[in-house]
Amino acid sequence: MRIGVLTGGGDCPGLxxxxxxxxxxGVGEYGHEFIGFRDGWRGPxxxxxxxxxxxxxxxxxxxxxxxxRSSRTNPFKVDGGVDKVRATLADRGVDxxxxxxxxxxxxxxxRLTDLGIPVVxxxxxxxxxxxxTDYTFGFDTAVNIASEAIDRLHTTAESHHRCVVVEVMGRHxxxxxxxxxxxxxxNVILVPEQRFDVSQVVAYVESRFETDYSPIxxxxxxxxxxxxxxxxxxxxxxxxxxxxxxxxxxxxxxxxEKQTGKESRAVVLGHVQRGGTPTAFDRVLATxxxxxxxxxxxxxxxxxxxxxxxxxxxxxxxxEATSELKTVPAERLAEAEVFFG
Numbered sequence: 001m002r003i004g005v006l007t008g009g010g011d012c013p014g015l016x017x018x019x020x021x022x023x024x025x026g027v028g029e030y031g032h033e034f035i036g037f038r039d040g041w042r043g044p045x046x047x048x049x050x051x052x053x054x055x056x057x058x059x060x061x062x063x064x065x066x067x068x069r070s071s072r073t074n075p076f077k078v079d080g081g082v083d084k085v086r087a088t089l090a091d092r093g094v095d096x097x098x099x100x101x102x103x104x105x106x107x108x109x110x111r112l113t114d115l116g117i118p119v120v121x122x123x124x125x126x127x128x129x130x131x132x133t134d135y136t137f138g139f140d141t142a143v144n145i146a147s148e149a150i151d152r153l154h155t156t157a158e159s160h161h162r163c164v165v166v167e168v169m170g171r172h173x174x175x176x177x178x179x180x181x182x183x184x185x186x187n188v189i190l191v192p193e194q195r196f197d198v199s200q201v202v203a204y205v206e207s208r209f210e211t212d213y214s215p216i217x218x219x220x221x222x223x224x225x226x227x228x229x230x231x232x233x234x235x236x237x238x239x240x241x242x243x244x245x246x247x248x249x250x251x252x253x254x255x256x257e258k259q260t261g262k263e264s265r266a267v268v269l270g271h272v273q274r275g276g277t278p279t280a281f282d283r284v285l286a287t288x289x290x291x292x293x294x295x296x297x298x299x300x301x302x303x304x305x306x307x308x309x310x311x312x313x314x315x316x317x318x319x320e321a322t323s324e325l326k327t328v329p330a331e332r333l334a335e336a337e338v339f340f341g
Contacts, residue, residue, distance in 0.1 A: 001030075001032045001033070001095040001096060001297070001298070002032070002033045002034070002035065002092070002093050002094050002095050003022075003026060003032055003033070003034050003035070003094065003095065003096050003097070003098060003294075003297055004034075004035050004036075004037050004043075004044065004049075004089065004092070004094040004096070004097045004098070005019060005022060005023075005034060005035070005036050005037065005052060005068065005097070005098045005100070006036070006037040006038075006040055006041065006043050006044070006068060006097065006098075006099055006100065007019070007040060007066040007068045007069075007070050007100045007101060007105075007124070008040030008041055008070055008071065008072070008073070008099065008100070008101035008102075008104070008105030008108070009040065009070060009072060009101045009102045009104055009105045009124070009125070010070070010102070010125070010126070010274060011064075011065045011066050011070050011274055012064075012124055012125065012126045012137070012138030012141070012142070012274050013064040013065075013137075013138055013141040013274070013275070013276060013277060013278030013279070013282055014124065014137035014138050014141065014278040014282040014283065014285070014286035015065065015066040015068075015100060015124060015138075015286070016057075016060040016061065016063045016064075016065070016066060016067055017060075017061050017137070017278065017282070017283050017286035017287050017290065018100050018122055018124070018137070018286045018287070018289055018290040018293070019036075019052070019057055019060065019066070019067065019068065019100075019290070020057040020060050020061055020287070020290065021286070021287045021288075021289070021290025021291045021294070022034070022098055022290040022291075022293055022294045023052060023053065023054060023056075023057045024054065024057065025290070025291050025294050025295075026294040026297075026298075027053065027054055028054075030294070030298050032294070032297075032298070033053075034052040034053065035049050035050075035051070035052055035092055035094060036049060036050040036051070036052035036056075036067075036068045037049055037050075037068065037097075038050055038068055038069050039068075039069045039070060039071040039073065040069075040070045040071040040072065040073050040101070040105065041071070041073045041074065041075050041085075041105070041108055042071045042073035043068075043088075044075070044084070044085040044088045044089065044097075045073060045075050045078055045081050045084045045085055045088070046084070046088075047084075047087075047088045047091065047092070049092060050068065052068075061283060061287075062277045062278070062283070063277070064274075064275050064276045064277055064278065065275070072104065074104070074108060075108060075112075076108065076111065082112070082115065085112065085117065086117065089117070095118070096118040096119070096120070096297050096302065097109075097112075097117065097118065097119045097120070098119075098120050098121075098122065098293050098294070098297060099119055099120070099121050099122070100121075100122040100124050101121075101122075101124055101125075102123070102124055102125035102127070102129075102130060102136070103125070103129065103130060103322060103325065105121075105124075106121045106123070106130070106305060106318055106321055106322050107322045109121045109318055110303070110318035110319055110321075110322050113302060113303040113318060114303075118297075118300075118302040118303075119302060119303070119318075120293050120296045120297050120301070120302060120303075120304055120305070120306070121293075121304070121305035121306070121318050121321065122289045122290065122293050122305065122306055123136045123137075123289070123305055123306070123307060123321065124136055124137060124138055124286075125138060125139070126138040126139050126141070126142035126169060126176065126273060126274060127139070127169065127170055127171065127172075127173050127175060127176065128173065128175040128176070128326070129172060129173035129175065129325045129326050129327065130321055130322075130325075130326060131320065131321055131322070131323060131324055131325065131326045132305065132307050132316040132320045132321040133305075133307035133308050133309070133316075133321070134307075134308045134309060134310065135285065135308050137278070137282040137285045137286040137289065138274075138278070138282060139175065139176070139282075140278075140279050140281040140282045140285075141276070141277075141278045141279045141282045142168075142169070142176050142180075142273040142274065143176055143179045143180050143183065144279055145269070145272060145273050145276070146166070146168050146176060146180035146184070146218075146269055146273055147179075147180045147183040147184045149166065149184075149267070149269055149272075150166055150180060150181070150183075150184025150185070150186060150216060150218065151184055153166060153216060153267060154184075154185070154214075154216060157214035157215075157216060157265075158213065158214045160214075160263065161209075161214055161262070161263070162214055162262070162263040162264060162265055163205050163208075163209075163214060163215045163216075163217065163253070163256050163257075163260070163262055163263070163264040163265070164214070164215075164216050164217070164264070164265050164266075164267060165217045165219060165249045165250075165252050165253040165256065165264060165265070165266045165267070166186070166216060166217065166218045166219070166249065166266075166267050166269065167219055167220075167221055167246075167248060167249025167250075167266065167267070167268045167269065167270075168180060168218060168219070168220055168221070168269050168273065169220070169221055169269070169270070169273050169274075170191065170192060170220030170221055170222055170223075171192065171221065171222040171245055172192050172222055172325055172327065173191075173192065173193070173220075173222075173325055173326065173327045173328060174189075174190075174191020174192050174193055174220040174222075174223070174327075174328045174333075175328060176220065176273065177189055177190065177191050177218050177219065177220040177223075178191060178328055178332060178333065178336060180218060181218035181336065182336055182339070184216065184218070185216070185339070186216045186217065186218040186339075187204055187205070187208045187215040187216055187217065187339070187340060187341060188201055188204045188205070188215065188216075188217040188218070188340050188341075189217075189218050189219075189333070189336050189340070190217070190218070190219040190220065190223040190252075191220050191223055191328050191333060192220050192222035192223050192224065192327075193327045193328045193329075193330075193333070194330070194333060195223075195224050195225060195226045196223060196224075196225055196226065197225070197226050198225050198226075198252070198255050198259075199259075201217065201252070201255075201256070202255070202256060202259045202260060203341070204217075204340050204341040205217070205256055205260055205262070206260055207341040208341060209260070209262060217252065217256070219248055219249055219252055220248075221245040221246055221248060221249075222245055222248075223248055224248075246268065246270070249266040249267070249268055250266040250268075252266070253265060253266035285308065288308075288313050289306050289308075289313065291313075292306045292313045292315070293306050296315055301315060303317060303318055303319075304316065304317060304318065305317075305318050305320075305321040307321065
């Protein structure tokens with residue numbers, strides 16, 4: 001078989017580990033041939049390819065990002081996009097696709113599978129919000145980066161008797177905020193799943209100051225106050241209908257300083273969470289996903305996504321994986337509230 005591989009959506013550490021595993025097993029055990037599509041779904045839409053053999057995947061295991069590059073292109077939003085994908089696959093002699101991505105990338109994979117294009121999906125997102133899998137690779141690395149940043153911010157906050165508000169990624173799901181906040185000893189954790197009362201946040205902050213310690217507030221970029229909406233950078237939408245978020249950390253920091261009279265600073269971790277070398281956990285998980293993804297393709301088991309269930313890698317329908325987001329349940333946030341204030 002000749003198999004195409006692409007990485008779509010936001011980059012994250014571990015993507016290269018998947019590509020490496022797919023190619024190494026696919027060539028070494030099955031004798032398949034591979035071709036890389038560049039820039040996510042833009043690759044098959046615009047016939048942008050790159051060689052993808054054993055030589056191309058040597059040394060990429062510890063590298064962050066993706067050697068195939070990425071984009072947020074949606075073939076269903078491009079004039080004749082699906083027909084262009086079909087034409088590219090025929091032109092390049094591609095028998096099947098492996099799509100590595102999150103909700104949007106795999107949503108496209110599911111729709112293309114329904115139209116008869118053979119695709120197998122691999123779950124990737126630092127937000128850990130893909131349904132049907134316990135964890136996505138990239139999440140552990142992002143949490144470790146955010147936790148280390150919070151550790152560092154504790155010391156500078158204490159030195160100046162300041163509150164520090166740390167804004168982390170998380171549009172609709174607060175998994176990064178929850179895990180990094182717990183690991184970093186945050187005094188307040190705010191997630192998109194539950195609107196927050198600014199006066200209650202201020203009360204937690206003041207309580208922390210009363211113990212002669214400086215508070216750390218971790219807030220997901222998609223978190224919203226009880227009275228108000230998501231803070232956005234502008235009103236523009238991407239090809240999947242998402243608005244660019246960012247600014248809730250600064251807004252909340254200003255509110256805290258205004259209502260407490262104490263200095264407050266906002267730190268936006270942003271794309272720092274996506275970059276750099278993957279953790280050992282993410283390297284292993286991504287590698288296992290890649291090995292099982294090529295097995296699925298070899299067996300002709302299309303329309304599936306590989307997923308982690310406990311310690312096992314299983315296959316689930318793409319429809320199940322993309323039907324709804326995996327969000328933070330109320331009981332998980334309640335566990336963290338023990339440490340608020």
